[in-house]
Amino acid sequence: MSEENVFRGEGLELSYHDRTVVHAASLSVEPGRVHALVGPNGSGKSTLLRAMARLHKADAGTLSLGDQAVSTLSKREFARVITLLSQNRPVPSGVPVAEVVEFGRHPYRGKWRAKDPEGASAIAWAMKVTGVSEMAERGVDELSGGELQRVWLACCLAQQTDVLLLDEPTNHLDMRYQVDILDLVRDLADEHGVAVGVVLHDLNQAADVADDITMLHKGVIQATGSPAHVLTADRVSAVYGLPVAITRDPVTSQVGVQPVHRTVRRLQQLA
Numbered sequence: 001m002s003e004e005n006v007f008r009g010e011g012l013e014l015s016y017h018d019r020t021v022v023h024a025a026s027l028s029v030e031p032g033r034v035h036a037l038v039g040p041n042g043s044g045k046s047t048l049l050r051a052m053a054r055l056h057k058a059d060a061g062t063l064s065l066g067d068q069a070v071s072t073l074s075k076r077e078f079a080r081v082i083t084l085l086s087q088n089r090p091v092p093s094g095v096p097v098a099e100v101v102e103f104g105r106h107p108y109r110g111k112w113r114a115k116d117p118e119g120a121s122a123i124a125w126a127m128k129v130t131g132v133s134e135m136a137e138r139g140v141d142e143l144s145g146g147e148l149q150r151v152w153l154a155c156c157l158a159q160q161t162d163v164l165l166l167d168e169p170t171n172h173l174d175m176r177y178q179v180d181i182l183d184l185v186r187d188l189a190d191e192h193g194v195a196v197g198v199v200l201h202d203l204n205q206a207a208d209v210a211d212d213i214t215m216l217h218k219g220v221i222q223a224t225g226s227p228a229h230v231l232t233a234d235r236v237s238a239v240y241g242l243p244v245a246i247t248r249d250p251v252t253s254q255v256g257v258q259p260v261h262r263t264v265r266r267l268q269q270l271a
């Protein structure tokens with residue numbers, strides 16, 4: 001994927017039943033880069049990501065991939081380039097993990113189950129890197145939340161798209177898998193040139209994994225740029241309504257966000 005293949009949403013106005021929840025938002029996801037979307041609950045992150053994945057119709061705005069309008073792509077063409085790990089996917093009962101992951105190959109198979117020579121290796125790779133190979137035969141409705149999350153991710157990875165949109169991929173995962181999945185996200189960008197757009201709640205994870213961060217608040221983009229540019233104490237405190245301090249890792253210089261401890265907050269209130 002070349003630099004021209006930047007995936008862009010521009011001027012997106014998004015609503016539910018006449019209530020606009022995202023206002024004139026623009027987000028670009030670039031090959032080889034990880035772009036994190038952060039913001040408080042209800043700020044519009046999932047809606048924006050779903051609109052980028054053509055799952056929520058925009059009232060206004062455009063989607064483009066390089067110089068091509070995304071509206072010109074058929075469903076199958078779109079699914080070969082862009083995939084979304086969404087939240088709250090319905091869980092089919094009695095379907096084994098391997099079959100669910102195999103569903104990720106749907107854009108390559110079509111109605112008549114056309115030959116898909118790369119399918120088997122793509123599925124095996126996706127299951128391996130997400131750590132679900134050992135549960136291939138288990139029914140997805142028997143899995144824990146974290147196991148299921150990894151199966152959905154494997155399904156997206158089996159799709160082998162240039163653009164990967166992930167809505168809270170670390171949801172339900174224990175500490176080890178959170179680290180593994182974020183490392184995998186970084187590797188996909190660095191080694192395979194994948195363009196990643198990822199919703200994260202943990203601002204420290206966002207600062208760790210992302211090249212760029214966009215912060216949303218009440219449907220309005222507050223800032224876009226490097227973690228150090230976006231994550232300032234004033235901005236994070238104002239958006240989240242909580243005093244925070246910004247830290248710097250002495251070795252990596254990476255920024256971190258630390259809520260001001262409750263004892264200090266109480267003392268500040270008393271002063």
Ligand SMILES: Nc1ncnc2c1ncn2[C@@H]1O[C@H](COP(=O)(O)OP(=O)(O)OP(=O)(O)O)[C@@H](O)[C@H]1O
Pocket residue numbers: 016021039040041042043044045046047048
């Ligand atoms: N299906 C829906 N019908 C009506 N309103 C909705 C629907 N889904 C979301 N909303 C509203 O749209 C706004 C944005 O929601 P969205 O889920 O995009 O936010 P979010 O930033 O992803 O939130 P969270 O961090 O809690 O997942 C919220 O006010 C929410 O209540």
